[in-house]
Amino acid sequence: MKTTVGVLSAGGDCPGINSTIHWLVYSALDKDLAPLRGTMFQVMGIMDGWKGLIEVKPEKKASLNRWTMNLNMELVRTWDRYGGTRLGTSRINPLDPKNDKSDLIIDNCKKLGLDALVVIGGSDGLGTAYRLYKQGLKVVGIPKTIDRDLYGTDYTIGFDSAVNIITEDIDRLRITAGSHSRIFVVECMGRRAGWLALEGGEASGVAITLIPEHDFVMDRVIELLSMRRKAGQRYSIVLVAEGAKPRGMEPVQERRGRDGFGHYYLGGIGGFVAEEIEKNTSMEVRYVALRHLQRGGAPTAYDRRMGRKFGVASVDMIVNEDFGRMVGIKQNEIISTPLKMVLDKLHLVDVEKFYNTKNYKSLDLII
Ligand code: F6P
Numbered sequence: 574m575k576t577t578v579g580v581l582s583a584g585g586d587c588p589g590i591n592s593t594i595h596w597l598v599y600s601a602l603d604k605d606l607a608p609l610r611g612t613m614f615q616v617m618g619i620m621d622g623w624k625g626l627i628e629v630k631p632e633k634k635a636s637l638n639r640w641t642m643n644l645n646m647e648l649v650r651t652w653d654r655y656g657g658t659r660l661g662t663s664r665i666n667p668l669d670p671k672n673d674k675s676d677l678i679i680d681n682c683k684k685l686g687l688d689a690l691v692v693i694g695g696s697d698g699l700g701t702a703y704r705l706y707k708q709g710l711k712v713v714g715i716p717k718t719i720d721r722d723l724y725g726t727d728y729t730i731g732f733d734s735a736v737n738i739i740t741e742d743i744d745r746l747r748i749t750a751g752s753h754s755r756i757f758v759v760e761c762m763g764r765r766a767g768w769l770a771l772e773g774g775e776a777s778g779v780a781i782t783l784i785p786e787h788d789f790v791m792d793r794v795i796e797l798l799s800m801r802r803k804a805g806q807r808y809s810i811v812l813v814a815e816g817a818k819p820r821g822m823e824p825v826q827e828r829r830g831r832d833g834f835g836h837y838y839l840g841g842i843g844g845f846v847a848e849e850i851e852k853n854t855s856m857e858v859r860y861v862a863l864r865h866l867q868r869g870g871a872p873t874a875y876d877r878r879m880g881r882k883f884g885v886a887s888v889d890m891i892v893n894e895d896f897g898r899m900v901g902i903k904q905n906e907i908i909s910t911p912l913k914m915v916l917d918k919l920h921l922v923d924v925e926k927f928y929n930t931k932n933y934k935s936l937d938l939i940i
Contacts, residue, residue: 574612578891579687580644581619581626583698584664587719587731588656588872590693592880594618595653597691598644600885610892617685618642621661623701627674631684641685653877656734656870658693666697666833668704679710689891693717695729696916697834699899703912706897713890714899714912715883719868722766722919725910726901730883732768733875735761735867739773742863743810747777750808753857756798756850760843760862763814764836767922769867770814771935780809781933783846785816785824786922789933791849797932799854813846815839840864882907 580597582590600606601614619625620640629640642648642660652659667674682690689711692702695718702712716723719735739761750757759779763769767784774782781797783789794811801809816839818824825841832838840862847860872880879902886900886907898909922928929936 575615576612576688576891577615577617577686578689578691578888579617579619579682579685580660580691580693581622582658582660582662582717583622583692583694583701584662585695585718585868586657586662587717587868588734588870589730589876589880590658590717591652591655592872592877593693593715593717593730593884594644594658594660595649596881596884597887598649598884599646600888602646612892614888616644617687618644618660622663622665622698623667623674623678624663624665625661626678626681627665627667629681629685631681653880654871656868656872664697664833666701668701669833675705675708678705679708682710689713689896691715691887691891693730695720696723696919697836699723699912700916703897703916706912711891711896712912713887713896714915715887716899716901716915719769720763720766721768722764722921723899723901723915724918724920725899725915726903726908728879728902730876730880731868731872733879734870734873735769736772736776737873738867738870739769739812739863740776742861742866743773743777743779743812746810746861747808750810750859754807756809756811756847756856756858758811758813758843758847758850758858758860760813760815760840760860760864762864762867763816764839765816765919765921767814767817767928770812770817771922771927774812775935777810777812779812779934780806781811782935783811783813783817783842783933784922784928785814785818787924787928787930788818788820788822791819791846794846794933795850795853798850798856802856811846811850813843815842817842
């Protein structure tokens with residue numbers, strides 16, 4: 574028996590996707606496991622996410638070459654150490670009610686001979702996977718997003734690499750901030766979730782962390798910075814998540830508007846905070862938005878390991894016919910959760926448990 578598995582990455586890229594694909598392929602094509610599994614596998618990469626399944630003309634060779642890739646061990650051998658996604662990705666919404674491509678996608682999967690499809694995605698990509706599953710496609714989801722905001726898993730691929738980048742960049746900014754006795758406002762990503770800011774802030778030891786889950790008061794930010802200055806601190810770093818906002822205000826949106834799924838692009842709150850500090854104090858302020866730097870570079874050891882665990886588990890799920898589910902990790906154990914449950918809500922910071930609402934930083938537990 575031969576099972577053909579398709580794999581695609583959807584939504585924003587991040588370090589660790591290639592590691593996931595590498596290990597998915599290595600596990601699927603492991604000849605020693607074939608007798609146990611009762612099937613041989615073949616893995617087809619789909620280029621540019623859902624776009625590949627829409628654009629591909631399965632009967633045309635040139636189109637197949639453009640939109641699909643036969644993944645074998647030799648081809649993916651070194652992928653595990655590289656960031657981004659070698660399969661490419663896109664943010665298009667194939668189920669946009671005004672231009673629904675679900676029938677075409679399902680038809681193309683059939684024509685490509687896919688018995689199952691692994692979707693490496695965040696909430697939008699996995700939401701699409703779930704709806705296609707309800708229409709009959711055999712899907713398995715792998716959680717990936719630097720935001721780590723998916724329900725049903727303690728970890729999403731890419732998060733650790735992004736936290737490391739935030740930490741390294743803040744280390745760099747610290748040096749120039751100290752030399753000039755300046756305040757630096759650093760904006761990180763995360764959409765509605767404050768995990769990147771919270772854990773990036775913890776790792777780099779910033780003075781103030783502002784997260785979307787708790788609306789901040791600008792006067793309090795200024796007060797905290799002034800207290801630090803009076804106490805003799807030459808500089809301070811304020812780390813603000815792109816989705817954070819002052820009490821009574823809406824999140825700051827980018828001019829480019831919404832993505833294909835209708836979400837506003839967030840960005841600019843760091844500029845607002847920096848201006849307010851400069852307007853209301855005599856302190857010199859600089860603002861840096863880390864933006865897509867947070868998604869670049871090689872995956873950390875942790876992301877490579879998680880990619881390995883999730884990639885291998887996704888093949889096991891196909892063998893066990895656990896379709897319509899997402900692989901995840903809870904308390905260090907690999908688990909799977911129905912996609913429907915994953916998509917019902919976002920995994921946000923529990924402010925009471927993790928955030929000091931008086932001093933705007935991580936709640937450090939006193940034992
Ligand atoms: O979801 C991951 C993420 O990096 C968010 O943190 C950010 O808001 C968004 O993607 C940026 O998207 P794009 O790459 O389309 O600009």
